[in-house]
Amino acid sequence: MLTFCTVSHERLLWVIGRTTSLSTALLLAALAAGVGSRQPWATPLWPWPDCRLIYLFVASILASMAIAVFWIGFLGGVYQPQPAGAPVPWVHAGVLAAFALVNGGLFVLFRKAAPLGGGRMPLPVRVSFAVFALVLLLVGGALVMGVPHVMPWPLQPRSAVLVGWIFIGDALYFALPLLEPLWNNARAPLLSFLVYDLVLLPPLAGHLAVVKPENAASRYVYLGVLAYSAALAVYYLFINPATRGLRG
Secondary structure: OHHHHHHHHHHHHHHHHHHHHHHHHHHHHHHHHHHHOOOOOOHHHOOOOOOHHHHHHHHHHHHHHHHHHHHHHHOOOOOOOOOOOOOOOHHHHHHHHHHHHHHHHHHHHHOOOOOOOOOEOOHHHHHHHHHHHHHHHHHHHHHHOOOOOOOOOOOOHHHHHHHHHHHHHHHHHHHHHHHOOEOHHHHHHHHHHHHHHHHHHHHHHHOHHHOOHHHHHHHHHHHHHHHHHHHHHHHHHHHOOOOOOOOO
């Protein structure tokens, strides 16, 4: 009876986890499509009106989250300065706080799950993840501190702070797999970065002719990072015989 209950409990957790992951992935994908195409029902996800590239950036982040969460299901801090007198977007803050609590609960619930197979993370991937984490942390910190011309396009000061915290969160996303450098811990981040690249590379490349001089250097650096991360993901996920495929 004890064995039956244990198996049933584990099976229930598996069903809940997989259903939640796949449902969340579909929701994130829908939000990415809506934000990227600036649908009226989706643009309020960003707390204030902004330029087209910001919405494409947010769409790329949502799409990268969607593919990572989908892969999991397939396999079985808030800071926001406001100008004086401006209303505080409590709905956005509340959603982010709830999202953080849910993610924290899932992390605690599943952190002791046995890792899948797949061997060690290849050295080039480990080095790349360390560089990604460091660069994202530095760029995110610079944006939060108000350093100008960090991004390839002009940002409102309050948008720069939000983008900065997104980058700091992404830095942790690439740093954590290095604590247990197994190949399967690298798949989701690589998939995420690849989708992010595919969403953001075309519009950024298409705006090279109209980039402002003060943003030109960051635009080329940003494009270089996107191109390199895309090539890294494509090679190790789909070409390299030792690592290709989405299953362990």
